[in-house]
Amino acid sequence: MAITTWPQQQIDGGWPVTFGHDATEGHRTRGDYQFKTRQGLAPGSTPRGWSLFIGSMLTHHQIATHPLIGRHAPLLAETARKVASVQIRNLGTWGGNIAHGEPGADPPAALMVSSAQVELMGEGGRSRLVAIKDFFLDYLTTDIREGELITGFLIPPTPPGTFSAYDKYTLRDDGDLAVVGMAMRLQMTPAHQIADLEIALSGVSVVPIQIPRISERVLGQTLTDPVIKDIAEYVKNACDPLSDVEVSSEYRRWVIEALITKQLSSFSEASSLLLSRTMLRIKVLSPLAKRSLC
Structure with a gap:
């Protein structure tokens, strides 16, 4: 319904649609997120210091095909190619996948062995970093606090060899x-x-x-x-x-x-x-x- 009504809009992954949630909690139009198009939520992947920063709204397909990710974090690109179906890879984001906390999802394990950190932003632009290994608390429960969104992921450089x-x-x-x-x-x-x-x-x-x-x-x-x-x-x-x-x-x-x-x-x-x-x-x-x- 959301896709046919707003075909040109991006679907935010901060609030995954699950049974028991009102469908309006599962999507927000791009217009609702204009104030959040700073580096992180806007689709993109850029080096940040010695780490690779991956914006949370990059889709699985974008991560699988992004040359910077393929060069500096090939494990993440490989994992993204194995997520779900072509349709889901074209629309689903890593921010949404990680926010959902599904234990059988593909990205979490790859991020863990990559020593990734999750960047979260709350009200007033306050941000914090959480190690991915500490991010998942229980079944479908993560360390996202009230009013926070995942803005991206920091990936340390891959060592030689x-x-x-x-x-x-x-x-x-x-x-x-x-x-x-x-x-x-x-x-x-x-x-x-x-x-x-x-x-x-x-x-x-x-x-x-x-x-x-x-x-x-x-x-x-x-x-x-x-x-x-x-x-x-x-x-x-x-x-x-x-x-x-x-x-x-x-x-x-x-x-x-x-x-x-x-x-x-x-x-x-x-x-x-x-x-x-x-x-x-x-x-x-x-x-x-x-x-x-x-």
Whole structure:
């Protein structure tokens, strides 16, 4: 109804339409938000200091295709491409998605492993930052206070040597909410040892969760099969997946283990290929270097 009545207007994601809410609470025309078109709510993505600032009204499609995001936060672009359907990606915003607090949504886990901060603005233009890991309080409950809107997200720079991915398992199709969603960010040293590992899960609890102390467990190790198995075992036992009408807790544990094993194995292959290319380049350049010294 709102789309056909105001086809040229943007739909604000600060108040998601849910059952029990009056439909007028679910949309506001652009005219209602002229005073909020300062940097943050207006669609856009700009560097802010050493962080990337993503405006809350960027749609999933815009995040998936924005060159700045693809270059500086590729995990977020990848995740945005896996949200729901084409129609929803074209209209839905990350501000609305995060404000809703849906535990099976895709963006929260990706933002968690990216160490993102949520920027909130209240009456009088007062703003505050909340770490995304502290933003979700309970089922469909977030740290948005009375009179506040999400204006955007601050994303720290991606360190060199970083591999990242988002994957999910659904019961119906790829556009469905995640039964288990898994975001992972792995940083490797030049010697191809683990420098940092962050894993976050969606769909397994009433809020998205980040796995604690996983990085210190594997720091300095290489991605061998035993290490991958140990990480998968640790993660599936570090959380307490819920059981619901769709799947059991044990089923979710099995999916968690499978997703993590699959992704870490993929990272291991990519890291080995990168190392092989580096060694080949050294061998090719070595005779040239000797020749230049003659």
